[in-house]
Amino acid sequence: MASTPDERTGRRIRSVEIAFTILDAIRANEATSVTELADELGHSKSTIHSHLRTLESQEIIVRQDDGYRLSLQLLDMANDVREQVANYEVIVDEVDKLASETGEIAHFGLEEHGKVAYLYKAMGTQAVETVSRPGGKQPMYSTSLGKAILAFLPADRRREILDHVSFAPKTPKTITDPERFADELDVITDQGYAIDDEENIEGLRCVAAPVKNGNTVLGAVSVSGPVSRSTDEVLHGELAESVQRTANVIELNTKFS
Amino acid sequence: MASTPDERTGRRIRSVEIAFTILDAIRANEATSVTELADELGHSKSTIHSHLRTLESQEIIVRQDDGYRLSLQLLDMANDVREQVANYEVIVDEVDKLASETGEIAHFGLEEHGKVAYLYKAMGTQAVETVSRPGGKQPMYSTSLGKAILAFLPADRRREILDHVSFAPKTPKTITDPERFADELDVITDQGYAIDDEENIEGLRCVAAPVKNGNTVLGAVSVSGPVSRSTDEVLHGELAESVQRTANVIELNTKFS
DNA sequence: ATCCTCGTTCGCGAGACGGGAATGACGGCC
DNA sequence: GGCCGTCATTCCCGTCTCGCGAACGAGGAT
Known part of the structure; x- marks a missing residue:
């Protein structure tokens, strides 16, 4: 197979992909409420809701006014990136x-x-x-x-x-x-x-x-x-x-x- | 229930939690190979493997030499954080x-x-x-x-x-x-x-x-x-x-x- | 050549996850 | 003040995903 394990093969985890889709939307400020995100991304509200809760408990996102934004933890991760x-x-x-x-x-x-x-x-x-x-x-x-x-x-x-x-x-x-x-x-x-x-x-x-x-x-x-x-x-x-x-x-x- | 929807309730998505655990480990440089991560985090190699593939396809992590590091996309996300x-x-x-x-x-x-x-x-x-x-x-x-x-x-x-x-x-x-x-x-x-x-x-x-x-x-x-x-x-x-x-x-x- | 290690793949069964609908809390409007 | 409309949250159910263990294959080292 040569030493190149093509990055396009292998199994993906659907839930994780959904989570990052949500993150992207929040990142782009496209939609910040459960309902909007559900419409935008084509998932049920309950799905979006569990994901938001998960991301929030991981302290990746933060509730602000109405809606969510990325948390400052990402700044910290950016620091690590630079160190790496x-x-x-x-x-x-x-x-x-x-x-x-x-x-x-x-x-x-x-x-x-x-x-x-x-x-x-x-x-x-x-x-x-x-x-x-x-x-x-x-x-x-x-x-x-x-x-x-x-x-x-x-x-x-x-x-x-x-x-x-x-x-x-x-x-x-x-x-x-x-x-x-x-x-x-x-x-x-x-x-x-x-x-x-x-x-x-x-x-x-x-x-x-x-x-x-x-x-x-x-x-x-x-x-x-x-x-x-x-x-x-x-x-x-x-x-x-x-x-x-x-x-x-x-x-x-x-x-x- | 008052307007405070305690952030500790609600359903969590296990796979997403695992994914972030892996990210944390990579972030800390604790372990960068499939086997090490599997030992460290207490999951099977195949589980770790699918997750790594997923994170890689999301361009969140990058293969480097032997092992993985965070991708520069995180710098971009940090920019968005500051804008938000x-x-x-x-x-x-x-x-x-x-x-x-x-x-x-x-x-x-x-x-x-x-x-x-x-x-x-x-x-x-x-x-x-x-x-x-x-x-x-x-x-x-x-x-x-x-x-x-x-x-x-x-x-x-x-x-x-x-x-x-x-x-x-x-x-x-x-x-x-x-x-x-x-x-x-x-x-x-x-x-x-x-x-x-x-x-x-x-x-x-x-x-x-x-x-x-x-x-x-x-x-x-x-x-x-x-x-x-x-x-x-x-x-x-x-x-x-x-x-x-x-x-x-x-x-x-x-x-x- | 043989072992050992590591990444990758496969198949299976449990249970997690996504969907839909019901519930509840607001807030606005009449 | 009462009545909807909207939105977040919860619950249950059925399916299909996901995590596991084992097997496979490729290097490296001895």
Whole structure:
């Protein structure tokens, strides 16, 4: 069966899935009363009710006025998440530096479930607004972070991720042809950094470099700037250099876990 | 039955409870393999296995090397939590100010499940180390935040919380006598702020003031300093003033929701 | 090559869980 | 003030899920 126990197999627990559906709804503030949730999610009121009681007794949600909201325990869990990611402090320091040196937005991201998840974000002084936030996810094929990670992942893992991805265009410039994408990855592997040329968000260009620990890719660092400031020269020149240098510093400070 | 649908009644969903038990274990890094989790939690390997698959498909946990860790989605959920709490930005600003004015640690906390949960923490320049972190919980009866909140809660809600609390001494100075505690609350209601005189952590004294919106208590702000610097005069004087002023500013900036 | 360990799968029986309807508590409206 | 309408909560019932134990298979180590 090869060593890849595809995450889409195996038995699921229905009740747990329902519980997380409810959590998602509460999270999105879509509906906060038993009846609304029941309608919204297509379950009986009694079902929703038992689940809410369970989540409440686990102190995951909290009753407020009329309705429910997520509890602060989630903040605590977020703390644990950061502790479980290797080198969080180093990453924060270096990404901060990168942002202030370049003046733009700097990100650190890593691969999760076939997408890039942002771990940390720092804003430089002239940084443009973006909607990204820590914990947010973006496709791998349209972001510099994703491409940088993919390019340095072992071939089998890369294949596995790409096999489950459908290339949907996020902008007119998004690469949607698997062949062309494979070529792009080759280029990235060679030059050591990845470019996103308005492929994920119009008007935004990014450069990213992978952060490795030996052979394994831990994630990637990127800088994002508006097209106006980000000429080919700047992108491939000073910015590419900066992200690579930052990536290196993080690598050097990596305590092998 | 009055309008208080005690959170300890109602049906619970066993599978969901198991799922969260597993999450807790992963959170604590106690055990990260199927077999270890099965031993630790007293369930069969197959049970743990289905649950892990479920949590993974919900993108709550992630496989890493050998074992599992929490996914970055939790960071995203933490963002939502902050958005769901009224006035988060205002609170951050004002608590930051409070910390830099006083030089000490400043906290904002609110009541959840009969305990105080820290929403935000800011460190002043001479702030002492503490173990508190956002999302962390402390008893209400031994903290200034908790006492400030309790003192201004409607009588029935206060009763409800106190009925389910067992006064365990956290330090020699912790108030463990319900009678004395009730008196203390009366004093607090009168003077408008609460003191924690090494009742929660030895060597640490705190002052807190409630943040209200009309009649409802949203939470409380506090300042904590070492006994050395925190004489009665300072505590009841400038610090009490500062926390009350901060609480007021937050109240004034409260958009009624 | 053989054992041991670990993850995964399978089949079964108990009982948990989801549904629907009844109950009860509010609150608004006439 | 009485009467609905709405909503949360509870109860019971029948089904199908879920948790268990055992068997299987894949590595690793000796």
